[in-house]
Amino acid sequence: MNSTDTSRLPLKVVPLGGLGEIGLNMMVVEYGDTILVVDAGLMFPEEDMLGIDIVIPDFTYLRENRDKVKALVITHGHEDHIGAIPFLIREFPIPIYATRLTLALVEEKLREHKLLERTVLHTVQPRHPFRIGPFEIEGIRVCHSIPDGVGLAIRTPQGVLIHSGDFKLDQTPIDGRRLDLARFGHYGEQGVLALFSDSTNVEREGYTLSERDIGQTFRQIFRECSGRIIVAVFASNLHRIQQVLHLAREFDRKVFFSGKSMVTNVRIARELGYLDFDPDSEATLAELQRLEDHRVLMLTTGSQGEPMSALTRMAFNVHRKLSIKEGDTIILSSKFIPGNERAIQNIINHLYRQGAEVIHEQVKDIHVSGHAYREELKMMLNVVRPTYFVPIHGEYRHLVKHKKLAQQVGLSPQNCFILENGDSITFLNGRAIVEKQAETGRVFVDGKGVGDVCDLVLRDRRHLSEDGMVLVTLVINKEHREVLNGPDVVSRGFILEETKPEILDGAKCLILDVLERYQAEGEMMDCGDFQLEIRRELKRFFQKVLERRPFIYPIVVEI
Amino acid sequence: MNSTDTSRLPLKVVPLGGLGEIGLNMMVVEYGDTILVVDAGLMFPEEDMLGIDIVIPDFTYLRENRDKVKALVITHGHEDHIGAIPFLIREFPIPIYATRLTLALVEEKLREHKLLERTVLHTVQPRHPFRIGPFEIEGIRVCHSIPDGVGLAIRTPQGVLIHSGDFKLDQTPIDGRRLDLARFGHYGEQGVLALFSDSTNVEREGYTLSERDIGQTFRQIFRECSGRIIVAVFASNLHRIQQVLHLAREFDRKVFFSGKSMVTNVRIARELGYLDFDPDSEATLAELQRLEDHRVLMLTTGSQGEPMSALTRMAFNVHRKLSIKEGDTIILSSKFIPGNERAIQNIINHLYRQGAEVIHEQVKDIHVSGHAYREELKMMLNVVRPTYFVPIHGEYRHLVKHKKLAQQVGLSPQNCFILENGDSITFLNGRAIVEKQAETGRVFVDGKGVGDVCDLVLRDRRHLSEDGMVLVTLVINKEHREVLNGPDVVSRGFILEETKPEILDGAKCLILDVLERYQAEGEMMDCGDFQLEIRRELKRFFQKVLERRPFIYPIVVEI
The missing domain is CATH 3.10.20.580 (Ubiquitin-like (UB roll))
Known part of the structure; x- marks a missing residue:
């Protein structure tokens, strides 16, 4: 980093979402007349956001700098990183850059919203940098609970920024694609101005298990089950789905896919070669009814107790075509997301009432997190060795703890910044200044209305709901x-x-x-x-x- | 058990709450013209019970048998066992039997509701049986997260029933009062008709830690803290409070008690000799302000993120007299009860914003459960060796798993019954029959109204809350x-x-x-x-x- 060239302009980074909260990830990187947006995620509503369908970031800062907004780069295909894209693209028809699978998921979403013609989609190849205005951007492969995730190296006139994306270390990933530690290290060797790193699991000691580690638990369950097996999992967790599909082959079970997003994601992943699955192993609904129980595997959504999901409807025995029967084993293969526990437990109780057995992460190791634990976070910090550090993707306490962690590995407290949404960090000639930059907040989407339900309206709803x-x-x-x-x-x-x-x-x-x-x-x-x-x-x-x-x-x- | 005496009447047990749910514990034991009620607990509302303050059991079955209802026996002083007492006593002015501390907590509650003169309170001494109509009842000491809990042996003309109460095994309880395994064994030797046992933790393998085990973690925190320490804990968890008070003495901190129920419970426990605490160690609010930080310990309620609690108000900086400051350490020493996680995490984030450090059960061993794990449940089954078994206190899945556990230790499946609220199990000459007995459900308390908010009204509230x-x-x-x-x-x-x-x-x-x-x-x-x-x-x-x-x-x- 050459800090003497005074012709350079300041480099500004403004998080618009995802700091002080889980979800809603969005970050602005700004130099001169170019704004690059990293991710455009949604958040699912909290309990007191009555009647709200989804929450998206506030685009006011982008509106105020409309002419500068040049491109959107996406780190991976989870809803908390792509869910706000339709709302963004409707207003800002900018090109989108992402890896192959991520881009396919984005494309599907834009097609649904009839917005596909409003933008241009560019495929990002890891290790192949591309240029947007003053920025040279490179995707660096990371492991996560969805394939094809990347972190970003953003080379700017003020130095290199590293954005970790959502990542974990997995030495034995299902798809064989490891986190590209060498590439993070390459930038670390050259000198990194600032690291922005995922804080989600900063409260968890040690290392995450490998996705492959839970395969043994699954195999054991498959070995012992003589009835039908129903696995509920996030439709985006294609690694998990792949493992289950391998077991289906091993134990000679045919697979029925249930749930709209499950069917869509499996189709996309197969088309792009991200899923190894013999089409003959798929069962139609008619076949499903005829198969002996020990030949049946169902893959479904609804692991969070979502009210309209296939699993929930089966549990309450109101699904038109599918039902639970005595001897079924249901595997809920995901985390109980805080706020959803009651709904999930409710489903579990109903599944038991129907005579099923239910296995979930609180009784067996059938889930691993996609977010780095403390030791992995330290490794990222040590490999990238940034001058400045900004923890991202986390509630306030996560950011504080991640900052402390950075100090443990040797960063100076003055060089670690806790930013909140709407704050900016400006880099100029090796120095960094944090300021309040933008009025930002959360925008509520309720039905077709975006932003027409505000806190005042919610207060009335709460009042009405009470008495x-x-x-x-x-x-x-x-x-x-x-x-x-x-x-x-x-x-x-x-x-x-x-x-x-x-x-x-x-x-x-x-x-x-x-x-x-x-x-x-x-x-x-x-x-x-x-x-x-x-x-x-x-x-x-x-x-x-x-x-x-x-x-x-x-x-x-x-x- | 003599099964040839045909002059005996059937013995009926009807759970009115606590089966298929956590909380709301209430059970009817009926023989001839005598109904004995065991416990009268409340439940805190679930998320979809909008505007509801508390939930109590439906007393319809008692109303239909009004003349038979003779007495209420309480196993311990938790709200899910005593919270419905005022509502019960208002309608059924029957005498109440409980151990000393439990009775004092009940007395306080009745005084608040101006119902003290409506009933007579009888102290139960463990190992000292007392008689109610055809029943001879003995309290058997158990360990739990509140002192002075008992299980019950109820000798009836049809045989002995054992009700476990809420229990755990603790070989080193803080108050030295161990679960009276010998007494459970005594009944087991003599022959027990049926065991009704707590299912809350049937999903957890092994044994609970002793309450004393977490003392070391607490001591470590006290040793390292130079700022103020604030411990949030259930006001009824007097064992925990005792441990913290001992540490306060050891580390020369004065204690300020905050929160109405904390102050009340500590007062009662001290009066009755259940807390060892030097009155000079208590700090007034004025002293609190003057003390150096390392001399301050606050004991407060609000560990569940209750909106009106002192801790919540401090976290949001709206408490009139108390505030959080940089360097404070807050210990949330209780379980995150499902449904409360978001509220608790919200408080934690705000405490960090105020500059505090927060320690909770998900990052350090500062909480143990008061409910038996699987090995302890097996021990209870093996010691009591009942002819029949009915799992109680649990959601449906817990009851199913507890039933399976009973079979693992040798009970025959035909002798294990999953009952739901309102079902009855009738014992006659050694046989048992389960039937649907009573229409029962949950009664909502909203403000001063009891039962005037029904599902229809809640549906309107939900509709109003949505849009x-x-x-x-x-x-x-x-x-x-x-x-x-x-x-x-x-x-x-x-x-x-x-x-x-x-x-x-x-x-x-x-x-x-x-x-x-x-x-x-x-x-x-x-x-x-x-x-x-x-x-x-x-x-x-x-x-x-x-x-x-x-x-x-x-x-x-x-x-």
Whole structure:
């Protein structure tokens, strides 16, 4: 790194998502008039985001620098890295760069959203750098729970940035494609300005198991099972799917694929040669019904207890075509993602009710993580040996712990930065400055609406969800304020009215009391005041008799 | 057991809660005209029970047999065993039997609910049987995460029932009170008709650690900490609290107790001699502010991320008197209960933002379970050697696995029964029959209302929470169906109206279209049809433009 050339412009990196949260990964790399976007992921809604379908990053910073936005580079094909692409491309029709499999998954997604013609897709070959404006970018192969992931080396006029992508070390990966440690080391030798590295598993000591290690547990289960086997797994976990398909061949079971994303991903992976699977081994639904139990393997989605998934519908016995039967063994081969445990446990209980046996990661080693543990994170830090370090992909505590880890391997605390979404880190002649850069946040997608549900709307939903609502309708004569119709009081989600008819009757009496005041006060009280007063009285009343705070909406019409 | 005496009546056991779920523990033991109730616990609401405060068992079966209900026996003082007592006692003013500490906690609860005079409290001494009608009952000491727990031996004319309570084996309990294996064995030798045993941890292999084992980890943390230490723990976990208090003495830290239940439980336990703690070691709030950091220990509730707890308020920096500072170490010394993970992780992130270090069970051994693991469960089965076995306290999968475990240690499958709440098992002359006995379910407590929120009301709350609501008001002339006022369309929790004013405008136009039809149709269409038609049209419209399904409530007033 030559720090004396003062003609160079500052290099700016602005994370727009994925720092302080898991998911929603997106990062801006900016030099002069060029903005490169790395990843465009979604996040699945948290419990208090009522009614929200997905969450995407806030593109405001990109909008403010619209002309600069030149390209999108994707590290791998998980939803938390590609899920926001349709929303991004709709606004910014920029070219997309990714490896073969990743690109195929992106293509599928864009086709679904009818956006394929809005962009150009470029295949990234690891170890084959490509140029975007002032940047020379190279994909560096990493291992992860989806094939074809890469980290990125981004050569800029201010020095080289390394973005780890999501990675783990796996010395015996299923597809034989190891993390390209030599290439990370090559850049480390040359000098790396800054490393941005995945923090997801910084709380876990040691090393991840190899994907191959769990194969033995699977084989044992296949050996002992005489009934049908149903494996639920993320459709993107093609390594896992490959292992299971190998076992199906070994134990002479035919395979039925269930779930839309499972079918799609398996098709794409087979077309591109990422899955080794004999088409004759696939069972149709009709064959499935005829096969003896010990010849059946089903591969399905729904390992997170997703309400509409095939597995959930089977568990609750409401699937139109498939059902669980006594003697089935269901393997949930994924992590219980925090927030989903209750849903998953619920499915498991129902599967047991149907007479099945269920095996999951909490009782057997049938899952390994795709994210590096502490020792692997240290190795990345030591191989890349960056001047500056910014932990990414993690909640706040992960970022703090990753920063501490970096110090353990010798980085100076002054050179490690905890950034949050919207912060920028600017590199100029070997120095780094962190600032608050952009207003950024999360954008909610609800049905077809993007961004039209904000915190205010969610607050109302939460209020409505807590104690329901009470509607009051009253039509009165404008002149004399006499009742023409009502007061009618109806409630929803508030109380089963039959059990306590006195509640709404009491409410009516109160409204009539307020009306008397309204009639008496004349000009001292207008209709707005009257409605406010109704709300206030009812609020007090419901609090007193029920300790509830429903949403109260009085509608007074004067004619 | 003498199975030839035909003068004996059948003995019936009916679980009313705790089978097929964790929490809500309650069981009826019935012989002739006597019903003995074992435990009366609550459950905290699951995510989809919107706005519900707590859940209690359905007492219908007791109501139908009101005259028979003679006494309540409590195994230990956890909320899932005592939390429904006020609701039970309000309806059934029966005497309560429990050990000293348990009884003191029950007394406190009844006093709060102003129900103390409605019942009589009897102290149970382990190994001192007492009689209730045809039953002779003996408390058998067990270890658990609260002191003074017992299992029960219930001698009946049909034989002896053993109820394990919640138990674990702990060879080195903090209070020196071991599980009374000899006494369980004594009954086992004499012959036990049926064992009802805790299934909570049947998925966990081996043995639980002793409570004392985690003391070393705690000591290590105390040794290394130079800042303040804040331990968050269940207020009922007096063993844990005792260990921490011993360490406070050892490391010369003064103790500040925070959180209502913490203060109450510590007071009760000290009064009864269940906590060894020098009153001079307690710090007042004023002292707390003055003490040097390395002299401070805070014991607080909120280890589950409860929104109103002291710890949560400190984490979000909204506590009026206490705050977190750089260098604090917070120890969350309890399990992450499924369903609470997101809330807990959220707190942890905020604590890190405040500059604190957080230690929890997922990074260090600072928690042990109070429920027996598989080897301990086997030991209970082997010592008690029952003729019949019924797994209790567990979700469905736990019950299935516990049943299988019982078969592993030699019980015959025909003698192991999976019961669900409301099923009965009847013993008559050595035989056992399982039947569906009672309609039972869960009763929701919301504020002051008990049972007035049912599934129907919850469904409305869920609907309202998903996409909010849209209200339509229209006043028309009865005779000519001309508009006198409106249509007005307002929404809550549906959409931020400013972002898409065309949505509600579009809705208004649609309503006017429907009105035209209403005006044209005359008697063919009444006002009810009109409102239905408005709802139908709007539903279709919102689905089309936004893919949302708000709650639509049209109010048409004809005057």
